[in-house]
Amino acid sequence: MIVITEFMDEAAVREGLACRDVIYDPSLVDRPEALAPLLAKAHALIVRNRTQVRPALLDLAPNLRVVGRLGVGLDNIDMEACKTRGIAVCPALGANDDSVAEYVIGTAMLLLRGAYQSNAAMVGGEWPRNRLTGREISGKVLGLIGFGGIARATAQRAVALGMSVVAYDPFLSADSPVWSQPWGKATPSSLDDLLAKSDLVSLHVPLTDDTRRMIDTDAIAKMRDDAILINAARGGVVDEAAVIAALKAGTLGGAALDVFEAEPLKATAGADFADVPNLVLTPHIAGVTVESNDRVSWLTVKNVLQHLEPAQA
Numbered sequence: 001m002i003v004i005t006e007f008m009d010e011a012a013v014r015e016g017l018a019c020r021d022v023i024y025d026p027s028l029v030d031r032p033e034a035l036a037p038l039l040a041k042a043h044a045l046i047v048r049n050r051t052q053v054r055p056a057l058l059d060l061a062p063n064l065r066v067v068g069r070l071g072v073g074l075d076n077i078d079m080e081a082c083k084t085r086g087i088a089v090c091p092a093l094g095a096n097d098d099s100v101a102e103y104v105i106g107t108a109m110l111l112l113r114g115a116y117q118s119n120a121a122m123v124g125g126e127w128p129r130n131r132l133t134g135r136e137i138s139g140k141v142l143g144l145i146g147f148g149g150i151a152r153a154t155a156q157r158a159v160a161l162g163m164s165v166v167a168y169d170p171f172l173s174a175d176s177p178v179w180s181q182p183w184g185k186a187t188p189s190s191l192d193d194l195l196a197k198s199d200l201v202s203l204h205v206p207l208t209d210d211t212r213r214m215i216d217t218d219a220i221a222k223m224r225d226d227a228i229l230i231n232a233a234r235g236g237v238v239d240e241a242a243v244i245a246a247l248k249a250g251t252l253g254g255a256a257l258d259v260f261e262a263e264p265l266k267a268t269a270g271a272d273f274a275d276v277p278n279l280v281l282t283p284h285i286a287g288v289t290v291e292s293n294d295r296v297s298w299l300t301v302k303n304v305l306q307h308l309e310p311a312q313a
């Protein structure tokens, strides 16, 4: 049996998993009592980022052979526990790169330009041309923290728009071929240099002990006062209170947060973000578009079937 606990493209379920024993119920993530008996029979489990694949869940799934992850972040999955039990984990690598890259560039342009929040004023008879004179993205420096697939897709778009790109990635050596792609060049940088020189800083790292709160008050102090910060990676990498304080103080030019330390935002935590200038909040959708949902879903179907039925897949 294949158990799917969160939303995915329904055609991929219907057509890609036809003739298989499938339970597709996106509400299962919130109904552990309903999920438990299904896990007892599951050979494959398909999840997004909310289902916590921890030992407590795995203990209920003695027949589980593969976990398909409808995305790339793995912080909701205990990789070690899966490995010990011989369970393969398959992220949908590459399938939402373009979606996140477009979010980063589009949101950066929106924040730099600063011109799209004036409907109410204009309808009220104002004509705020001078106040809404914003900035261009062309000629600016993009600093990418982490230089994996999503960051490279972002760099490709940035170069096409006339930006120069610096990136910090301690897992890539300076002579790695990824720094010189056919579409342009990214310059390896130390974190401090990147923070000091970038007009736009975008995060592309997983949440680990090394990356937790790597963008805190000290890091923001190293950034330019007019810099834009975008976090479409994982909540917890950024100290949210530090971002709020810097935006209010005018020591950060703008920020977009798509991911949060606690998701979904509770009304009380959300209130901290109210009336913060030049701040864009989105509910963990940078990687989710109609197109990426289709790609991610079909790739996950393929990944899971390959593990269940290697000869036929």
Ligand SMILES: O=C(O)[C@H](O)COP(=O)(O)O
Pocket (backbone or CB within 6 Å): 047, 048, 049, 050, 069, 070, 071, 072, 073, 074, 096, 287, 288
């Ligand atoms: O990790 C990811 O790829 C992103 O968080 C989007 O995936 P999700 O919507 O499945 O979490």
